[in-house]
Amino acid sequence: MSDKQTKKEKMQILKELREQYADSVAKTQAHLKEQQSARRLLKKAMKTGPMTVPEIAEAVNLPSDEVLWHIVAMKKYDLVTEVGQDGEYYKYALPVKEKKS
Amino acid sequence: MATNKIKVDALVVGGGISGMQTALDLADQGYQVALVEKEASIGGKMIALSKVFPTLDCCSCITTPKMSAVAHQENITLLTYCEVDHIKQNGKGFIVGATNKPRYVDMDLCTGCRQCEYVCPVDLKNPFDNNLGAIRAIRVPFSTAVPQKVVLDIDNCILCGKCQTACAVDAIDFTQQPEEIMIETDSILLATGFEVTPKDAKKEYGNGKLLNVIDGLDMERLLAPTGPYGHVLRPSDGKEPDSIAYVQCAGSRDETLGVEYCSRVCCMYAIKQAMLLSGALPLADITIYYMDIRAFGKGYEQFYQNAKAMGIQFIKGKVAKIKEDENQNPVFRVEMVDEGGSVVEHTHDLAVLSVGMLPSFDPTPIFNVPNDTDGFIMTPDQNFSASLTMIPGIFAAGAATGPMDIVDSIMTAGSAASAASAYIKSQQNGKEESSSKIADLQKESQHA
Incomplete structure (x- = not known):
């Protein structure tokens, strides 16, 4: 049971699993690297203010369907918010960080 | 591999609406039931839909209480993330071997806090x-999942251990292994549902490569309150579509796909979606290209007439080809049946293929439950006992036996539960009434 595993044991189990699943871990790491690099570009572009998907796609030079998917993924986990509409497209913005009082 | 053993009166395979209703109907009569579902949550296809036709009731609002009832019914042993491996005859009953796949989460500890x-x-x-x-590698499958527990997709995980650190109750367990379960049962009810025509089945409709050509189930998700975008947007660029077109019989009544039957639900779900779209996008033009509209159920014809009155355009015509223009708009090449067979091109923002229903599960590799020529489970006595299969003690419900809508699925679930109940009773009382009927049917089919 997991509650009997010490921190060291947990790390050892993960290490062994990483060896067992080496191929899928490598594939997922490549996917994650691509995801993180796209997200960095998106966040940088969106610092200028709310944007539509085609506007972001043009700014970061990525296909608009991929940009939409990233926006949807970020919106789901509160990393992007929807802020109104511009014609046929919705506008998205980075969430406003709460200032520490 | 550790083996658990359970003994029940009935095993239901499939946790969609048919399987849930079958399990509940039997459990409410006092029978012990095991319900096996291959996914991490019960709910099947129905929980992903937006609304039902013709009442336009919210699907989630109907399905979620059923899922909850299954989980709380004490006569039901719910086995999710579990697959049936083999079935063996055991006297008049069966021994079923199933594998509980590892979720890498302790089900007793996980609180579903995410x-x-x-x-x-x-x-x-x-x-x-x-x-x-989008969804994470470790997740609760969807917001109303039952059980409300997380599952880890080990094949798409980098094994970083962040989930383990974040879990307040130490529920993440990477040592979990597949677990074998032996189920001894008097009867089996197959409620294994359906799949839809793959989007790449027809090269004429873009081979699944055109981003703005989606299928009916995609549109269900776009229309659902829990949908991916929160609005009806097209997948290529997030544009709110101004012109949406449906292609009927895109996968049914089509000899080239080997699907000669009518899938029975596509006309109605297209009409329903068109009505919902009229509400979501009041300014959008909605067109349905059809061969003929089959509105056969109670209240269905009125529903169709209401859709026409709402301004949804019905064009009798066969879509021969869909290509896309430079803005990724689907361009339809249509033979207009009512206009002397003239061929025209129409451009829309979004195309929806009204794909048909295909069999989802072939039981023959694990037990000889014969299929019909269409690939769905054979039910030889369609007129009087539609849930009987060719094997005494094995019954079938819902779309496992052929294309049908939710209303009929629930009805056949009740019928299957009733037939199984009679069978279980007769076996437990030492009588053989139910099985003799199957024996007669089997003899008839051999002589035919």
């Missing part, structure tokens, strides 16, 4: 949203 999901760095395409939305 803290692990929030810290997981890996975003994946969400199968619950037909890959339109």
Whole structure:
């Protein structure tokens, strides 16, 4: 049971699993690297203010369907918010960080 | 591999609406039931739909209480993330071997708080949203999932251990292994549902490569309140479509696909979606290209007439080809049946293929339950006992036996539960009434 595993044991189990699943871990790491690099570009572009998907796609030079998917993924986990509409497209913005009082 | 053993009166395979209703109907009569579902949550296809026709009731509002009832019914042993491997005859009953797949989460400890999901760095395409939305490698499958527990997709995980650190109750367990379960049962009820025509089945409709050609189940997710975008947007660029067109019989009544039958639900779900779209996008033009409209059920014809009155355009015509223009708009080449067979080109923002229903599960590799020529489970006595299969003690319900809508699925679930109840009773009382009927049918089919 997991509650009997010490921190060291947990790390050892993960290490062994990483060896067992080496191929899928490598594939997922490549996917994650691509995801993180796209997200960095998106966040940088969106610092200028709310944007539509085609506007972001043009700014970061990525296909608009991929940009939409990233926006949807970020919106789901509160990393992007929807802020109104511009014609046929919705506008998205980075969430406003709460200032520490 | 550790083996657990359970003994029940009935085993239901499939946790969609048919399987849930079958299990509840039997359990409410006092029978002990095991319900096996291959996914991490019960609910099947129905929980992913937007609304039902013709009443336009919310699907989630109907399905969620059923899912909850299954989980709380004490006569039902719910086995999710579990697959049937083999079935063996055991006298008049059966011994079924199933594998409980590892979720890498202790089901007793997990509270479904999703803290692990929030810290997981890996975003994946969400199968619950037909890959339109996103989900993490460790997640609660969807917001109303039953059981409300997380599951880890080990094949798409970098094994970073962040979920383990975030879990407040130490529920993440990477040592979990597949677990074998032996189920001794008097009867089996197959409620294994259906799949839809793959989007790449027809090269004429873009081979699944055109981003703005989606299928009926995709549109269900776009229309659902829990949908991936939160609005009806097209997948290529997030544009709110101004012109949406449906292609009927895109996968049914089509000899080239080997699907000669009518899937029975496509006309009605297209009409329903068109009505919902009229509400969601009041300014959008909605067109349905059809061969003929089959509105056969109670209240269905009125529903169709209401849709026409709402301004949804019905064009009798066969869509021969869909290509896309430079803005990724689907361009339809249509033979206009009512206009002397003239061929025209129409451009829309979004195309929806009204794909048909295909069999989802072939039981023959694990037990000889014969299929019909269409691939669905054979039910030889369609007129009087539609839930009987060719094997005494094995019954079938819902779309496992052929294309049908939710209303009929629930009805056949009740019928299957009733037939199984009679069978179980007769076996437990030492009588053989139910099986003799099957024996007669089997003899008839051999002589035919």
